[in-house]
Amino acid sequence: MGRVVLVTGVSRLVGGMTCRALAADPALDRVIAVDTVPPLHNLGRADFIRADIRNPIMGKILAQEKVDTVLHLGVIMTPKQAGGRTLQKEINVIGTMQLLAACQKADSVQRLVVKSSSSVYGCSPRNPAMFTEDMSARRNPTGGFGRDSVEVETYVRGLARRRPDIDVTLLRMANLVGPGLRTTFSEYFSLPVLPVPLGYDGRFQVLHIDDAVQVLRRTAHADALSGTINIAGDGMLTVRQAARIAGKPVVSVLAQAAPLIQQASGLLGSSGAFDAEQMQFLQFGRGMDTTRMRTLLGFVPEHTTREAFTEVLGAPGRRHVVNPGEARV
Template structure:
């Protein structure tokens, strides 16, 4: 019997794309999508040729024990957990997003631990677990401990989830566990908080700071997930490649925030660091965008990671460098500012807040 792959988070762009891509992989007999909302429409970029494995969708909330039933019902042996994000469809409050990320991951890991069939687990994480502080090293490797653990937001969720995944790996040494720490995801259809920031008509920046940033193209993200989900190929003579462990995923090179702004044709507005945090807080309160404190740290101090392990163990070098990935993102963002109705609503809420403060 071939592989049966469970993909969580198929209501988001990355999950939907990966589910379509893995269906075209030889040896995959069935792909099961799991989410609280229906999956996105198939991405035409994943159309391809040749046969496809059947696809079934399970309407399931990972925070509920029902996920164990899904694993058992379909004899799942490979789990690709992508429902770990800064925002989630249908969740309007930060507390709800945290529940989906952390409680949902705990329930999924518990179900995997009880399943005798699961043999491979791939978990989407973020380079945000390293944090962004002025005392950080120039480049983070997978073994570099953060100077300061993330205190809130998506980065804190990811750090907690990684801890639970390490516990799972100790309890189930028979399961190959891979954690992928992705840099900021960009591409023509990127739907991340940082993409919303770059869609602003004017980009607020921290006065006196021009951080170094890294990006990974969504095409490269799908390919790395594909490699992680498959059985390892032969490496050196008589020794297969072991893709278990934690890996940074980012395009080669870096971009300064000022370079990103110029590529987008956006003016910048340098403000004092406290004012940038205050503006981010107002953005969250007015729901103009979901911009967490961790993003403020990134836009102040930046973050760069080493990807040697990805090249050496996976044998994969991202097709898009960081500048190339951002250029592809920027090409689809020309003039793509926040919708007028959202800007107007945000302005009204901001005026109300300012009047209360005065």
């Protein structure tokens, strides 16, 4: 039987780039792209099907097309992308539930890969220096996307218990950065002045979008790979270090003022936007241990955290596209 891969969320940048990379892979017989709206970008030889993962029609698609591998990249990171928080949660949580129900019924499905997020670890002063995949959040995520990610992972693990014959892999990715990719994280660093909580300097990792696509492609091919894997570029930055790289001034603020800052950024109509839910991340940050990424996947990102951040969000005079052969510091 030939290899048939189905990818959700292809109208957005990560899903579209991943779908195109898979479509260029001669080892795959077919790539099926699914989303509620046709993508504006090229998907290569992939076959696009306009469908909503919340609709039971997904079960028919999996069965009729004899799909053996599903890449679920349809989780939406910000309410703005979805058209509001209510719709975001419905797509993320209800959509995932319906897709997993379809996978459970489809005898052809052998592998499921789900793009998750480091946000499941939350942000807390009691966090360890580095989270391994077996650790859980010391304080449950308060942001909408973080809560959605926790729920999504719960349902994915439920499918793994009900269908142990399916190889289920959760990829917990650090904040993604890439040209044209707009997220809460990138919006923050687009502000003319960066509000930083007084007395704090949170640490973080990022993952370049090109590395995200490559790890998704590799996981789609991995044999007998199940479980959760942290994915992030090497090294870490603090918020104030990142501000210097971005060439942005910072202003110290009280953490409790986050809602007021969000209102002010909206009224000013600046190129970026401040989301009050980011404040705990700016205070405490988070770090992930990526040993499993190297040992199980054999994957090493081309970009370190500093390289990826500098290339995408650095001040114009500091941006530098890293060649694969360049040595890392």
